[in-house]
Amino acid sequence: MSNFTATLLLSSTPRKSPPSTPPPQTIDSTYITETIRDAFSCLCTKVYLNLLLDTWKPLSTDSLSTATAVEVTIIDPTSSGIQIRALKGYSELKEFEYIYNVDVALQEDSVFRKHKRLVVFDMDSTLIEQEVIDELAAFVGVKDKVAAITESAMRGELDFTASLRSRAALLNGVPSNVFTTLKSNGTITFTPGAHELCKALKKLGCKLAVLSGGFQPLAEWVKSSLGLDYAYANTLEVSADGQSLTGVVLGDIVNAERKATLLKEIASKEGVDLRQVVAVGDGANDLVMMREAGFGVAFNAKPKVQEEAPSHLNSGTLRDILYLFGFTAAEVEELVD
Missing domain, CATH: 3.30.70.260 (ACT domain)
Structure with missing residues (x-):
């Protein structure tokens, strides 16, 4: 039994x-x-x-x-x-x-349920409340068009790699300082509970990573803000004069398969058994890494993702994930204090 x-x-x-x-x-x-x-x-x-x-x-x-x-x-x-x-x-x-x-x-x-050692997160609509590429598109007046493609991709209706390249192409001409602007003007906001959850996990000795189909400048900012250990995302090319984005994505795209590969590489580097790894995300491109991890959580995810993920959680705060590990409210308060 x-x-x-x-x-x-x-x-x-x-x-x-x-x-x-x-x-x-x-x-x-x-x-x-x-x-x-x-x-x-x-x-x-x-x-x-x-x-x-x-x-x-x-x-x-x-x-x-x-x-x-x-x-x-x-x-x-x-x-x-x-x-x-x-x-x-x-x-x-x-x-x-x-x-x-x-x-x-x-x-x-099992003992692995409560003793996690590595937690990897998606970024957009998981650690932060926005889809960053949609906010970038607003700078050149194509937010609605890009947002529609993003929504379809996150539901798993489009190939993520192809859809990212097509959306990125629409960003040609966006000012190169756009990421600094998004951080400073309050456009990008953290999901409630993100800071508390990461603080608690660090107290428990977990390594933390953000694996994002978004973009590296914001992933690095999220890493710094939340005290994460790793940040992997996509890189957008900047024009020769350094003034604007060209709409070209450089290097390997962080798609579903790349996220799963990165999860396994980090676990191997840190000497972590995959049974002690948790993956948290909201889109169809997070499902592969959820299945590779010992436990996967679809957080406020699209319906298709909730059905296919190992588990799902619909909550106003990320800190509720700690209940899934068996911690009580009193223990959670001690961890986030």
Whole structure:
């Protein structure tokens, strides 16, 4: 038999896309109520998983009755994870999440769950709230056009490498000091909880990296601001007179495959077992690195990404990721203090 942990978090953001056949009603709760816990227990029973009722543990508060994040131990009698994979793919789990506006993350209950050593992040719409290339496009009046391509690429509808080159070409003529401008005028903002999460992870001894399909100048700024250890992103060519961008992307593009390769290279360099690596992102180009990591989190991600990622979290703050590692609110406060 194998033990797994299920973490249930009440979403603080609007419900995700409904299942193909939406349930007749949805239920809004302030807490993970007994009704929600009972409904989840029933789901587990349907796929022959043994949920240990006496292991329900509140994470966000000291009491189960007022918790918005809880965890519970599940036993998979097959010892192979077959039944857990069945639960992950179960259409009724998606309905459960939609009805109660709850995110469910399933992980093997091992020493590696709480002891992470490397966490890699996407940048745009993950560590920061904007898609940087869209903001660059605003300087030459093509933001709407570029944003539409970006949205489609992040949903996985377009090849990322080709779409980046086509979007970058539209940036010809953007002032070369644009990255300094974006940083200084308040256009680029960090996602709530980014600083606290990175501070907590550093206290735990984790190495941190940003692997971005965006651009190196801002990735370096994010690295410096959050105390990260690595930053990899794309480089835009500057005109011969140094005054503007040419719209050409230099070198290898940091696409989905490149992110996964970088994740493995950093882990190898730092001597980190991949089971102790976490990848966090929001776009289709983050899925490959999520699968390479021991644990992947789709944060406020596109619907397709939420369905395919190892786990998903819809929250107003990145610090809620710490609940997925089994930390309580009191422990989180100690880590971010």
